Amino acid sequence: MASGTNSNEIIHDFPPFFKAFKDGHIERYLTHDHFPAGLDPNTGIQSKDVVISPETGLSARIYIPKINGPDQKLPLLVHYHGGGFCAGSPYETVLHKFIISLISQANVVVITVDYRLAPEHPLPIAYDDSWAALQWIATHSNNKGPEPWLNEYVDLGRVFLAGESAGANITHYVAVRAGATGLAGLKIVGLIIIHPFFGGKERDEMYKFLCPTSSGCDDDPKLNPAVDPDLSSLGCTKVLVCVAEKDWLKDRGVTYCETLGKSGWGGSVELLESKGEDHCFHLFNADGENFRPLMKKIVDFILRD
Structure with a gap:
């Protein structure tokens, strides 16, 4: 070669x-392209980019819907993007369109985290960045945090974590860590796990290259939640898992649901399968017939809190 x-x-x-x-x-x-932050003229949704940690370069994009009155406090959805831990960002056009659609229907504030990418920043750096971002968000619980939009518009008693693919894996990790170690200042209501990556022999070699300390998909709790001693501490009360029929990761997602049910965790888990669809179709085929049912399920999941 x-x-x-x-x-x-x-x-x-x-x-x-x-x-x-x-x-x-x-x-x-x-x-990947970079969609600029700003005002979406069709919806009134605003977005801006913020630096969470100048020392590491950890940053994020925050979206707020059109605000109706100074005392309006909205749920917060913290999003972790996909891309195999080594690609993607919060600034891509396809993700921007999905976030705008979600906010338009669920009326939530969204912050999507720009964690550092492997292999230049080997795992578990992406996990640590994602946890650090949630800790930073929690500092706004007294309305005196560094970001005015979080102080003014967010109800930190109604927080959701969401992600697709590798971002779904990170979402799960952060929620387990929040439950196991405790995180004062916010309450995670639910997780939205879309087409999750929980390992598999097809990507084991790549993951171990990105994370030199990993033992692989069978023994690493980040890839196999069943071997995680902290799984029952998952720090939320409900989980929505979305899988796609043609996605090679589908079986691992279904197994994740079953594992949660057997773990001793006291929350509820729901499974949605999108027939005839492949991995992350919601980002690349928003006009398809299965996009609306998926979005409706996610929105209903949020509004039922």
Whole structure:
């Protein structure tokens, strides 16, 4: 697999994500667009980008719906994007469109976290960034945190965590950590787990490259919740798991539901399967017939809190 010189030799190739070269540099197969923050003229939804930690560069994008009165406090949805822990961002057009649609129907504030990507920042950095973001959000519980939109418009007693693919994996991890260690300042009501990545032999080699300390999909609690001693401490009261019929990750998502049911965790879990669909279709086929049922399920899940 050499391309002429030793320094340009490919030592790992993980399409459709990236290839790694012997000299240490990474070449990604896909590049992603950057949708600017600002006012959405069709909905009145506003967004802006904020820095959570200048030391690490951890940042996020915050969305607020059109506010009706100064005392309106809305639920908060904390979102973690997908991309195999090594791609994606909160700033992509496809994600922006999904978030706008969700806010329009659920009337929530959304913050989507720009955690640092592997392999340049090896796992578990993405997990630690995601946890740090939730801790930062919790500092707004007395309405004196660093971000005015969170102080003014958010009810931290009604927090939801959500993500797709790798972001769904992170969502679960953060919720378990919140429940096991305690996180004063906010209450996580529910998790929205969309097409979750919980390992699988097909991606085991890639995950262990991204996370050199991982033992693989069977023994690593981040990939196999069944072996996590803290699973029953999951820090919420309900979970919605969405899977897609043609997604190779579907079985792991179904198993996740079953594992939660047997764990001793006292909450409720719901499963939605989108027939005829593949992984993360909701981002790439928002005009398809299965998008609306998925969105309705998510919105109803939020509004039932």
